[in-house]
Amino acid sequence: MSIAIELTSTLPEPGAGGAARPVDAVGVGVFADRLDDALPDGVDRAFVEAQEFEGRPGQTCTVPGAGGRVVVLLGLGPEDEVEVRTYRRAAAAFARAAHKQTHLAIDVLGSLPDRLDPAAVAQALAEGVMLGSYRYTALKSDPEPSHIESLTVLGEGDAHTLAAIDRGRAVGEAVRLARDLVNQPGGSLTPAAFAARAQELARLKGFDVEVLDRAAIEREKLGGLLGVNRGSTEEPRFLLLSWDPGGEPRGTVALVGKGITFDSGGLSLKPSDSMVGMKGDMAGAAAVLATFTALDAVQPPVRVRGYLPLTDNMPGGNATRVGDVLRIRNGTTVEVLNTDAEGRLVLADALALASEGEPDAIVDLATLTGACMVALGRKIAGLMGNHDGFVEAVRAAADAEGEPVWPLPLPDEMRKALDSEVADLKNVGNDRYGGALLAGVFLREFVGDGIPWAHLDIAGPAEATEDEPETRKGGTGFGVRTLLRLLSTFTPPDRAAVASRR
Numbered sequence: 001m002s003i004a005i006e007l008t009s010t011l012p013e014p015g016a017g018g019a020a021r022p023v024d025a026v027g028v029g030v031f032a033d034r035l036d037d038a039l040p041d042g043v044d045r046a047f048v049e050a051q052e053f054e055g056r057p058g059q060t061c062t063v064p065g066a067g068g069r070v071v072v073l074l075g076l077g078p079e080d081e082v083e084v085r086t087y088r089r090a091a092a093a094f095a096r097a098a099h100k101q102t103h104l105a106i107d108v109l110g111s112l113p114d115r116l117d118p119a120a121v122a123q124a125l126a127e128g129v130m131l132g133s134y135r136y137t138a139l140k141s142d143p144e145p146s147h148i149e150s151l152t153v154l155g156e157g158d159a160h161t162l163a164a165i166d167r168g169r170a171v172g173e174a175v176r177l178a179r180d181l182v183n184q185p186g187g188s189l190t191p192a193a194f195a196a197r198a199q200e201l202a203r204l205k206g207f208d209v210e211v212l213d214r215a216a217i218e219r220e221k222l223g224g225l226l227g228v229n230r231g232s233t234e235e236p237r238f239l240l241l242s243w244d245p246g247g248e249p250r251g252t253v254a255l256v257g258k259g260i261t262f263d264s265g266g267l268s269l270k271p272s273d274s275m276v277g278m279k280g281d282m283a284g285a286a287a288v289l290a291t292f293t294a295l296d297a298v299q300p301p302v303r304v305r306g307y308l309p310l311t312d313n314m315p316g317g318n319a320t321r322v323g324d325v326l327r328i329r330n331g332t333t334v335e336v337l338n339t340d341a342e343g344r345l346v347l348a349d350a351l352a353l354a355s356e357g358e359p360d361a362i363v364d365l366a367t368l369t370g371a372c373m374v375a376l377g378r379k380i381a382g383l384m385g386n387h388d389g390f391v392e393a394v395r396a397a398a399d400a401e402g403e404p405v406w407p408l409p410l411p412d413e414m415r416k417a418l419d420s421e422v423a424d425l426k427n428v429g430n431d432r433y434g435g436a437l438l439a440g441v442f443l444r445e446f447v448g449d450g451i452p453w454a455h456l457d458i459a460g461p462a463e464a465t466e467d468e469p470e471t472r473k474g475g476t477g478f479g480v481r482t483l484l485r486l487l488s489t490f491t492p493p494d495r496a497a498v499a500s501r502r
């Protein structure tokens, strides 16, 4: 489904003919502290109060409008607290409230506080409608049809705002793609199917992809990926994505995403209940691929490279045994003492390979540990890294996008918990305490010297367990917007400030 999004300075009259769209739902922004100002003619405060509408952010109230139109009041909270993200959320709530209507118009830019950039808000409106109207219906025999065909943003018709709306649509589409990939079952989104999808998207969206099949993965000595794949009848794939900006690049950023298309745990088999949702263990890879699909629209001033190891983690007869030792791309040997700690094994190869390209920074996204969810809950990603300034840049990008992340430490002292009797490292520690940190400490071993690196453990926020205005139960597309903003605002971090390993 696609939604046409345009910018117009005046709302077409109800029933107007000609080129104007027959708008059938108008969303009107309402500040909680100025409720009366926004009520359309004929709608009185008592009616709205009876609906318990107070103008809280994300709250909506549908009232009859002139000419058979529906008017949806969109709560924005108090005027002096409104932020760009408030508008994204309001637009998403609008799409939810008006999902039975066809042509939507949104009227908020006219009452925008001076401190907010109209273009940034217009982009957020486009994103919000794309996100709020998302549903995963690919496998429903009789899906409830989606009615929304267009959104008209009312505002000055300047080129700047128009371009922002196009960016918003592209970003919204990218997030929806990441959600689709997470929601698609593991038996259907195999590594080969993921790779084929990436090739199709590369052609459509203007980036390059190189697909390594099993033989190429063997040649490239990606021993972590091969070790995790051994128990599966599905072949692994490794994707190398690449995009270059139009102008003079400010540097190169490598994006790494965990792509476990289904995580059974392998021989260290998960209990059945813990396997539910493990089709989404490729959410990191999905976020990176989705980010690439928006690069041409967003035009960040950097070269972007993507590294996606793809396999499922299955307990077949040839599976990696507990105690087996794998040799990672960079030569490091790893004793596998729990085959369910597979993400770090495939990421080790990917981080080592990414490091060989000497990028100015690496970011990885991974649904890596249940421990991160114990620490931070279902909605907040854990953020770790080897460079305080770069970690702060990732935090700031996430914060600006309203994607919650929280810093966690990588204690040098934990490294010794990974000492193995027989290999260079083991893939798990001796107890479960600090499991998210220990996974991060493991990954750090595979980041090249002097390369600024940040790690986002998205085990919690990659999937939602409840509907909200901008997300539905299932895949959220978490990380796509953070990455796009990080790339757009990127300046190469000081390599000398990479924390040395002691």
Ligand code: BES
Pocket (backbone or CB within 6 Å): 263, 265, 281, 338, 340, 341, 342, 343, 367, 368, 369, 370, 371, 428, 435, 459, 460
């Ligand atoms: N994919 C899981 C982590 C996960 C758990 C993601 C729940 C989303 C929701 C990962 O591969 C895993 O199994 N991690 C183990 C690590 C342990 C064996 C050290 C875990 O968290 O239990």
Ligand code: MN
Pocket (backbone or CB within 6 Å): 263, 265, 313, 339, 340, 341, 342, 343
């Ligand atoms: Mn696992």
Ligand code: ZN
Pocket (backbone or CB within 6 Å): 260, 263, 281, 340, 342, 343, 367, 368
């Ligand atoms: Zn996993």
